[in-house]
Amino acid sequence: MAVDAAALARLRQYFESISPHSVRELGTIYAEDAYFKDPFNEVRGVPAIERIFTHMFKQVDAPRFIVHDVVAQDAQAFVTWDFRFRMKRFNPVEQVIRGASHLRFDGAGKVVFHRDYWDAAEELYAKLPVLGGLMRFLRRRAAS
DSSP states (O other): OOOOHHHHHHHHHHHHTOOTTGGGGGGGTEEEEEEEEOSSOEEESHHHHHHHHHHHHHHEEEEEEEEEEEEEETTEEEEEEEEEEEESSSOOSOEEEEEEEEEEEOTTSOEEEEEEEOOHHHHTGGGSHHHHHHHHHHHHHHHO
């Protein structure tokens, strides 16, 4: 079974236009018992995945995804993306996390497996005020 091009286009369009309102529509993209994992979360089911994205909108300002590449084979795809946002509590400058997602689809074209890959230390922790200084110090020490 090959990934349906229309399913990939729906997924891309959904994430590039995600909003607090559209989080409630995740069930149109994900299978009811879909698995989701990123550096901070590991959950199963649409309601749990919705909570993650709802939380994202509470924690950061102006979050948005920019999808760069989509490579599909059989019933899976690998997607590279940038996640752009502003931190509410710290630096108001726009931040970017570069990452990738491994996705598997069911016969109906819905996501049944979603695993995000990105380096939380480099892409997030190093950009925080106090923790960022410590991370840069540790990186320098490890490299010497």
